[in-house]
Amino acid sequence: MKNIVISGYYGQLNTGDEAILRVLIDKLREYEREENEDLNIVVLSSRPELTSKLYNVDSVNRKKIWRVVKSIKKCDIFISGGGSLFQNETSNRSLYYYLFQIFVAKLFGKKVFIFSQGIGPIKKWYNILIFKHIIKLADYITVRDYDSFDLLHRLKLKKRVDLSADPAFLLNPCCEKRVEKLLEKYNIDFNKKTIGIVVRKWKKEKDMADKIAQIADILIENEGYNVVFIPFQGKWDIIKINEIISKMKNKPYILSENFQPHELLGVFRNFDLIVGMRLHSLIFAAIMNTRFIGISYDPKIDSFLKMYGLKPAGYVDSFDINNVLINIQYMLSETKMLKKIEQTTQNMVQKAEKSFEILKEALNSIKKKKSINVLDVRVDCVNFYKAKEKCIEFLATSSPHIVFTPNVEMIMLSQKDEKFKKVLNSSDLNIPDGIGVVWASKYFGEKLFERVTGFDMMMSLMPELEKKGCRVFLLGAKPGIAEKAKENLLKQFKNLEICGVYHGYFSEEENDTVVEIINSSKADVLFVAMGMKKQEEWIYKNKKKLKCKLIMGVGGSLDVLSGEVKRAPVMFQRLGLEWFYRLITQPWRFKRMLALPKFVLVVLKTRIFGGR
Numbered sequence: 125m126k127n128i129v130i131s132g133y134y135g136q137l138n139t140g141d142e143a144i145l146r147v148l149i150d151k152l153r154e155y156e157r158e159e160n161e162d163l164n165i166v167v168l169s170s171r172p173e174l175t176s177k178l179y180n181v182d183s184v185n186r187k188k189i190w191r192v193v194k195s196i197k198k199c200d201i202f203i204s205g206g207g208s209l210f211q212n213e214t215s216n217r218s219l220y221y222y223l224f225q226i227f228v229a230k231l232f233g234k235k236v237f238i239f240s241q242g243i244g245p246i247k248k249w250y251n252i253l254i255f256k257h258i259i260k261l262a263d264y265i266t267v268r269d270y271d272s273f274d275l276l277h278r279l280k281l282k283k284r285v286d287l288s289a290d291p292a293f294l295l296n297p298c299c300e301k302r303v304e305k306l307l308e309k310y311n312i313d314f315n316k317k318t319i320g321i322v323v324r325k326w327k328k329e330k331d332m333a334d335k336i337a338q339i340a341d342i343l344i345e346n347e348g349y350n351v352v353f354i355p356f357q358g359k360w361d362i363i364k365i366n367e368i369i370s371k372m373k374n375k376p377y378i379l380s381e382n383f384q385p386h387e388l389l390g391v392f393r394n395f396d397l398i399v400g401m402r403l404h405s406l407i408f409a410a411i412m413n414t415r416f417i418g419i420s421y422d423p424k425i426d427s428f429l430k431m432y433g434l435k436p437a438g439y440v441d442s443f444d445i446n447n448v449l450i451n452i453q454y455m456l457s458e459t460k461m462l463k464k465i466e467q468t469t470q471n472m473v474q475k476a477e478k479s480f481e482i483l484k485e486a487l488n489s490i491k492k493k494k495s496i497n498v499l500d501v502r503v504d505c506v507n508f509y510k511a512k513e514k515c516i517e518f519l520a521t522s523s524p525h526i527v528f529t530p531n532v533e534m535i536m537l538s539q540k541d542e543k544f545k546k547v548l549n550s551s552d553l554n555i556p557d558g559i560g561v562v563w564a565s566k567y568f569g570e571k572l573f574e575r576v577t578g579f580d581m582m583m584s585l586m587p588e589l590e591k592k593g594c595r596v597f598l599l600g601a602k603p604g605i606a607e608k609a610k611e612n613l614l615k616q617f618k619n620l621e622i623c624g625v626y627h628g629y630f631s632e633e634e635n636d637t638v639v640e641i642i643n644s645s646k647a648d649v650l651f652v653a654m655g656m657k658k659q660e661e662w663i664y665k666n667k668k669k670l671k672c673k674l675i676m677g678v679g680g681s682l683d684v685l686s687g688e689v690k691r692a693p694v695m696f697q698r699l700g701l702e703w704f705y706r707l708i709t710q711p712w713r714f715k716r717m718l719a720l721p722k723f724v725l726v727v728l729k730t731r732i733f734g735g736r
């Protein structure tokens with residue numbers, strides 16, 4: 125599993141940045157499929173929960189520096205992705221923040237990719253100096269416009285820099301049917317010429333709101349056009365739009381702030397022209413072959429327009445109403461304009477692909493194992509997020525998939541029991557349950573990312589199972605315990621379908637009846653909690669008869685769920701000392717736990733004297 129951290133201005137509800145992230149993730153997923161690789165993607169975001177949900181990735185709060193550093197430490201490649209991260213027009217803090225991340229990544233010896241960025245403006249000589257010396261540590265640098273390319277060239281980085289284009293050029297619009305649905309409630313008559321206006325708040329804007337209001341009024345009153353305001357960054361743009369509208373005599377349309385990037389892109393198809401302040405409104409127009417004019421607030425707008433052979437219709441602090449109107453009319457009437465936009469965009473799309481070709485090379489150069497053998501027991505190189513993703517994938521299949529959770533005790537037991545070793549190695553997924561396995565992993569070819577306990581995995585699957593309407597069967601523990609566990613689970617997950625429970629002390633003769641009970645309950649998921657070895661061997665023996673999609677051995681989880689046994693406090697879990705808590709609360713486990721020091725000795729012996 126290759127670990128990737130992506131940093132950018134994500135989770136801020138900015139359509140442009142989210143479009144970049146969408147393309148990046150889609151392309152990485154494509155890579156996974158084509159190369160049959162597992163990628164663990166962590167996105168640094170201001171709204172990690174939302175980012176995680178939208179893109180189906182792991183996400184870390186970008187403001188929690190310690191967590192950011194920890195994620196970078198664990199990654200294989202750090203992507204400083206898209207947008208204009210290296211500038212101090214907005215603040216020095218953000219420039220230093222993004223440079224700090226690169227510094228940390230290099231400190232830990234990670235590969236760093238400055239991905240399709242727009243560079244500058246950077247004010248003050250010392251900031252340029254700091255920027256230069258950190259940026260040249262990067263292993264791969266691509267920029268999205270010629271001006272950024274030129275700037276890096278002038279800085280004499282002595283480093284290969286590739287000219288690419290904004291990743292958003294590769295975004296696919298939603299289908300026309302979806303666009304129709306999205307626009308239904310606005311009742312816009314698209315038989316009339318329709319002008320989209322995209323504005324943003326900017327510190328040097330002066331009387332911009334008054335002027336845009338006048339332009340919009342003239343377009344509606346004198347020309348009979350539709351004017352539609354399009355927010356590109358949620359409520360921040362809506363505030364500006366409302367200010368403009370309060371100054372207007374006519375009533376324009378305002379689109380919702382909740383469109384996803386590919387939806388907004390699809391909507392752009394319906395416009396005759398876009399008056400854009402935000403860079404990605406111009407990029408979206410270009411992709412959809414819609415005419416556009418730009419009002420510049422930042423050199424990146426000038427750079428973009430230059431690539432289309434255009435100039436800004438004005439600057440945010442000084443534009444002239446008449447000049448903007450002349451530009452609109454010129455653009456609308458120029459017959460060759462659409463052809464020109466189309467050709468340049470084709471070129472931009474090719475350039476945008478360049479960054480992804482280099483990314484593919486970078487990923488291919490990282491050699492990672494899919495699984496390792498810890499004392500001859502296969503452990504899959506997955507972290508929590510990837511393990512969960514795989515379990516969910518198993519749910520979509522028709523044949524049973526087995527998940528085991530090898531820990532130190534199981535591995536040690538298997539040293540004396542070849543049959544048990546065979547059973548453990550027969551699963552579809554072996555997740556590293558326990559800090560001991562994670563510790564040992566570095567001696568067996570690859571340091572594992574983190575421990576993934578069976579109980580945590582089972583619990584994290586519950587909301588998914590509830591959402592998907594999957595049927596769950598709980599098998600194991602003393603009579604009455606599984607019922608209690610069911611009760612407690614239903615308190616937490618009201619709509620979870622627990623289609624059956626059965627204790628784990630049935631005889632050999634009863635076995636077929638138990639299998640029959642499970643099958644007739646039509647369970648999709650079977651959690652088997654009969655303790656290590658017994659549960660794995662039972663699953664192995666019965667897997668051909670069972671009709672569930674996911675079967676997982678979960679040890680003493682039903683005891684914990686029922687409240688019979690208390691799980692170690694979170695602090696113990698975080699420190700990897702769950703075993704110690706168990707030892708003090710259940711001292712009779714002492715003998716079993718001797719496996720841990722024995723394991724350490726065997727691992728070290730293997731490392732020193734070789735042999736495996």
Ligand code: UDP
Nearest residue numbers: 600601602628629653654655656679680683
């Ligand atoms: N158990 C069971 N059937 C058996 C033996 C044990 O259902 O024949 C149950 C037992 O009641 C307990 C769980 O298996 O709920 C074992 O818990 P433990 O914490 O020891 O799990 P382990 O550490 O072995 O995975």
